[in-house]
Amino acid sequence: MKYIDFPVLGQRPATEFTVAGVLEPEPAKLVGITAGAWVFNRNSVPVQRQEWWYHAASQLWFIVERDTESDDILGVAVAGEKTDVS
Amino acid sequence: MSIRLLKYAFIEDHAEPRFFNTPADLKDQYEVIIIGAGGHGLATAYYLARDHGITDIAVLDQSYIGGGNTGRNTTIVRSNYLTAEGVKFYDASVDLFKSLSDELDLNIFYSERGHFTLAHSEATLRTARRRAEVNKHYGVESEVVGPEEVLKACPQIQLDCGGNHEIIGALYHAPGAVARHDAVAWGYARRASQDGVEIHQNTRVTDIDMHGDRVVGVSTTRGKIRANKVISAVAGFTPTVLAMVGLTSPIEIFPLQACVTEPIKPWLDTIIVSGSLHLYVSQSSRGEMVMGASLDPMELHSRRSTFEFVSNLSDQMLDMFPFLSQIKVNRQWAGMADMTPDFAPVMGTAPVEGFYIDAGWGTWGFKATPISGKTMASTVANERDHELITGFNLSRFGDYQLVGEKGAAAIGH
Numbered sequence: 222m223k224y225i226d227f228p229v230l231g232q233r234p235a236t237e238f239t240v241a242g243v244l245e246p247e248p249a250k251l252v253g254i255t256a257g258a259w260v261f262n263r264n265s266v267p268v269q270r271q272e273w274w275y276h277a278a279s280q281l282w283f284i285v286e287r288d289t290e291s292d293d294i295l296g297v298a299v300a301g302e303k304t305d306v307s
Numbered sequence: 308m309s310i311r312l313l314k315y316a317f318i319e320d321h322a323e324p325r326f327f328n329t330p331a332d333l334k335d336q337y338e339v340i341i342i343g344a345g346g347h348g349l350a351t352a353y354y355l356a357r358d359h360g361i362t363d364i365a366v367l368d369q370s371y372i373g374g375g376n377t378g379r380n381t382t383i384v385r386s387n388y389l390t391a392e393g394v395k396f397y398d399a400s401v402d403l404f405k406s407l408s409d410e411l412d413l414n415i416f417y418s419e420r421g422h423f424t425l426a427h428s429e430a431t432l433r434t435a436r437r438r439a440e441v442n443k444h445y446g447v448e449s450e451v452v453g454p455e456e457v458l459k460a461c462p463q464i465q466l467d468c469g470g471n472h473e474i475i476g477a478l479y480h481a482p483g484a485v486a487r488h489d490a491v492a493w494g495y496a497r498r499a500s501q502d503g504v505e506i507h508q509n510t511r512v513t514d515i516d517m518h519g520d521r522v523v524g525v526s527t528t529r530g531k532i533r534a535n536k537v538i539s540a541v542a543g544f545t546p547t548v549l550a551m552v553g554l555t556s557p558i559e560i561f562p563l564q565a566c567v568t569e570p571i572k573p574w575l576d577t578i579i580v581s582g583s584l585h586l587y588v589s590q591s592s593r594g595e596m597v598m599g600a601s602l603d604p605m606e607l608h609s610r611r612s613t614f615e616f617v618s619n620l621s622d623q624m625l626d627m628f629p630f631l632s633q634i635k636v637n638r639q640w641a642g643m644a645d646m647t648p649d650f651a652p653v654m655g656t657a658p659v660e661g662f663y664i665d666a667g668w669g670t671w672g673f674k675a676t677p678i679s680g681k682t683m684a685s686t687v688a689n690e691r692d693h694e695l696i697t698g699f700n701l702s703r704f705g706d707y708q709l710v711g712e713k714g715a716a717a718i719g720h
Contacts (some may be wrong), residue, residue: 254705261705266546289607
């Protein structure tokens, strides 16, 4: 079992969380084909990226930085407090 | 003892002929390059040679043939899908599978077992009824049955599933089958090779070379090769290859894990699937229980296995078959599944000239191996999508024309 150190919660098993996708800003104009691309298209290549993670028991959202090839967790922050994780 | 075996014992040269011989060097140019020597890539090469007379083909693989998802699936073949596009396509695949041993002159151990998709709730039963009607409309054997018929086919099953998930019915699909997955890849490789196709293992494509909007070749770890047409058949590496030609897609990579137990006496004739319990199981010809579950919960470009997977799967398995509690899990593994939002594949022509996609095979690719090869070969030879795959083109996402196949997926997602 993989355990991760979370602010507020302490050490928790990774399976307690729902990963809700990559953190990326929504484009200003979403119409027509651009909207379709925004809705559907992904850039699913191995990368280090920030993701939304939700913890149902505490109802807290976190920003987690993760390497999608090695599965290493590089940083964790409570969403809204700061997005600059380190 | 067979005479053949007896003769074999007395001859000095024990070596069987190799399945395929590959020239040591790559040529500078091929008419068609296929990236990925899995079942789909090799089948495409074979049908290009057989049906369209195109033999100047190189199939390149970063590793060995059939080492990706072709050798990592749980070998189930069925056609009880939910959409018209899906049912027609997979039914054509089942037809090809039935005669594939003869076609490839290699026993692929195709074994019709019957396939039960269990329903533990009224909602699942409703989907099953709809699937049965769609299937029957297109001539596919498929019917909703009650728990007593499940019990008749599999007397060992606990219908109350530990008390929490009682089995109230099932979708029964008589043609559901299993096959030896490696043999499918090897068989296609051998026949393609006999027709002049070159298969180069340990040759990774690092980039796709473009001239304006068209593909002109590939760069590999063994140098550059020119080609008029390039086909991507790389399963869990699709987004990386698409990025080489500047395309984006909705495909996301999630690991799918599976495992087998130690071999035991044959007891399970059928294939049992439960989307609600995240479980599918069949017994291999060697007696192992072949088991799989749902996708891992987050995107990952890795084939690592986890203990959580075996532990969760065993938990559900024992609710259904408590007598397996003393059986040991022998091996577990993972594959990288390229998932699409509508659970249908992405196939055919692309907005880049000379580039063709065979992808989005998520957790449902093995059963489509022969028909994918055949339709992709036709698509590449005629430079337009084969009629069976027009609904699967990458453009459907921009046009909002999805092929909703999620209700027919074997596993909960």
